[in-house]
Amino acid sequence: MNTAVVRLDGVALEVGAQRVLRDISLGIPRGGFRWLLGPSGAGKTSLLRLLHLEVRPSEGRMELLGRDIGAAPRAALPQLRRRIGMVFQDFRLLPHLSAFDNVALPLRLAGRPEGQVQADVGEMLAWVGLRARTHCHPAELSGGEQQRVAIARAVINRPDLLLADEPTGNLDDAQAQRLMLLLGELSRLGTTIVVATHNDLIVARHPAPALRLATGRLVSADA
Amino acid sequence: MRDVEARRERAAAARRARRLRPAGSDDLGLRRGFAGKLLPFLVAAMAFLASLALAGAIAAAGFSRQWQQGPAAALTIQVPNPSAKATDAPQSRLDRVVALLRGSPGIAQVRALSHAEIQKLLQPWLGSGATDGLALPAVVAVRERDGGPALGVVTAELQAAAPGTLVDSHGDWTRRIATLAHSIQALAWAMLALVMGVATAVVTIATRAGLVQRRDAVLLVHGLGATDGDIARRFAARATRLAFLGGFGGTVAALPVLGILAALAAPIVGGIADPAAWMPSLPRGLWVGLVAIPVICAGIGFATAQVTVRAWLRPLP
Ligand SMILES: Nc1ncnc2c1ncn2[C@@H]1O[C@H](COP(=O)(O)OP(=O)(O)OP(=O)(O)O)[C@@H](O)[C@H]1O
Ligand SMILES: [Mg+2]
Numbered sequence: 001m002n003t004a005v006v007r008l009d010g011v012a013l014e015v016g017a018q019r020v021l022r023d024i025s026l027g028i029p030r031g032g033f034r035w036l037l038g039p040s041g042a043g044k045t046s047l048l049r050l051l052h053l054e055v056r057p058s059e060g061r062m063e064l065l066g067r068d069i070g071a072a073p074r075a076a077l078p079q080l081r082r083r084i085g086m087v088f089q090d091f092r093l094l095p096h097l098s099a100f101d102n103v104a105l106p107l108r109l110a111g112r113p114e115g116q117v118q119a120d121v122g123e124m125l126a127w128v129g130l131r132a133r134t135h136c137h138p139a140e141l142s143g144g145e146q147q148r149v150a151i152a153r154a155v156i157n158r159p160d161l162l163l164a165d166e167p168t169g170n171l172d173d174a175q176a177q178r179l180m181l182l183l184g185e186l187s188r189l190g191t192t193i194v195v196a197t198h199n200d201l202i203v204a205r206h207p208a209p210a211l212r213l214a215t216g217r218l219v220s221a222d223a
Numbered sequence: 224m225r226d227v228e229a230r231r232e233r234a235a236a237a238r239r240a241r242r243l244r245p246a247g248s249d250d251l252g253l254r255r256g257f258a259g260k261l262l263p264f265l266v267a268a269m270a271f272l273a274s275l276a277l278a279g280a281i282a283a284a285g286f287s288r289q290w291q292q293g294p295a296a297a298l299t300i301q302v303p304n305p306s307a308k309a310t311d312a313p314q315s316r317l318d319r320v321v322a323l324l325r326g327s328p329g330i331a332q333v334r335a336l337s338h339a340e341i342q343k344l345l346q347p348w349l350g351s352g353a354t355d356g357l358a359l360p361a362v363v364a365v366r367e368r369d370g371g372p373a374l375g376v377v378t379a380e381l382q383a384a385a386p387g388t389l390v391d392s393h394g395d396w397t398r399r400i401a402t403l404a405h406s407i408q409a410l411a412w413a414m415l416a417l418v419m420g421v422a423t424a425v426v427t428i429a430t431r432a433g434l435v436q437r438r439d440a441v442l443l444v445h446g447l448g449a450t451d452g453d454i455a456r457r458f459a460a461r462a463t464r465l466a467f468l469g470g471f472g473g474t475v476a477a478l479p480v481l482g483i484l485a486a487l488a489a490p491i492v493g494g495i496a497d498p499a500a501w502m503p504s505l506p507r508g509l510w511v512g513l514v515a516i517p518v519i520c521a522g523i524g525f526a527t528a529q530v531t532v533r534a535w536l537r538p539l540p
Contacts (some may be wrong), residue, residue: 055539082448096252
């Protein structure tokens, strides 16, 4: 598959002395959607960190967005990261910025005109149901509201690759449904999506190929 | 042609985008986080010391120049009772001494000092106006020819023609003063270098503290695709501002001190303190240096923050 947005070949990851991922090989095409499943501690977050270029593989070959990461110079990575959206398991909102400014970060980093930033962020916050909370700081938001801000920040830039770590962990059923609708729409528009989750209910309701991890190994990968 | 226009348009759009960012946007929260209170004070202290060191260097240079080139540097010959008759010729003692010196092969230049010059020469020791009632000797300034014959012979002739004439060689004295002035100068430059080193260290420590304090924000922004340059620029902008403010404050604080020192030194270095002046005149070189200090502080802030932040980010993938 030449058009793979994500391609891993015998990838291993060591954190300190611990080997948290081993011998991972997989490919995801443009617009593909994958569940990332496995028990707690299996290595889901670690794999997403790898795909978000927060760490480099200790072993093996990784290709992202058509680039061989092992061979890419460090200076080429920021440009790639701007094309990858990430919803962190622990949100990682900046506490000193309002919901609006948190969501605006990727656009401002990309140097978008402020007029466009105002319009896009306003629309995105409205879409995730936070229009009234636009100027609140993360500390003033509930867990679910923070998670929706994190989701908004990850997708505001129309990334080519979207990674989400337990994005429904703090959402109620209706909100989780809404999120799945958004992800489906983005996937149709060509965004490649990987969603790590424990939520069997939502997986059952939205059948899609799954990557299953156990103790750092890929035990099954539906094509 | 169209290509150039398109490029120009894109650049203009980028400029507009930057301008349209909310004024003073502070994504990394540096305004709260970045040792904002302490850094300017520490840099101000450094700038204060730098101002004094610079003044010391420039004053020492001026002082040594004056002693090496002014009348004080020449060989001086004192002729007491200058208008009395010489013993061996029908001339005044002063004229006779000048004539003998002019005829001597080892001497390049002879000049009898005017009354005013003598007073100025004596002023540091006797104070102005104190010489009014004194019977002053005449003073003849002499410049020896380099490598010419020694003065010994002339000295004997001078003694014969005008007994009591005193040949006063300042050579040794001048050399010592020059050495002293050069040492002071070297010390002042060393102190300036030291102060700049300490200022660099202070900015480094403040930047590191800022990085540690804003670690999560920096890592997040890095993860969102900020380049090292993007992040370094924000820290550097802040450090530049704070260092400039500190440098400016410290230099301004040094001005009254320098003014007092200049007023104290004026009679010794021969300047005339004008009591009506807003402050005693400082040498021009010093003014240039004082204006440069805040700019140099800003430069140190910028460069140090850039280097520190980039070094901190380099281990990240
Ligand atoms: N920074 C780290 N240092 C050491 N070990 C780590 C580190 N991060 C993760 N690990 C280890 O790697 C393994 C996988 O962790 P990871 O966070 O990827 O699991 P996960 O599948 O995301 O679990 P969960 O479902 O609970 O989020 C765990 O055993 C964990 O202890
Ligand atoms: Mg996890």
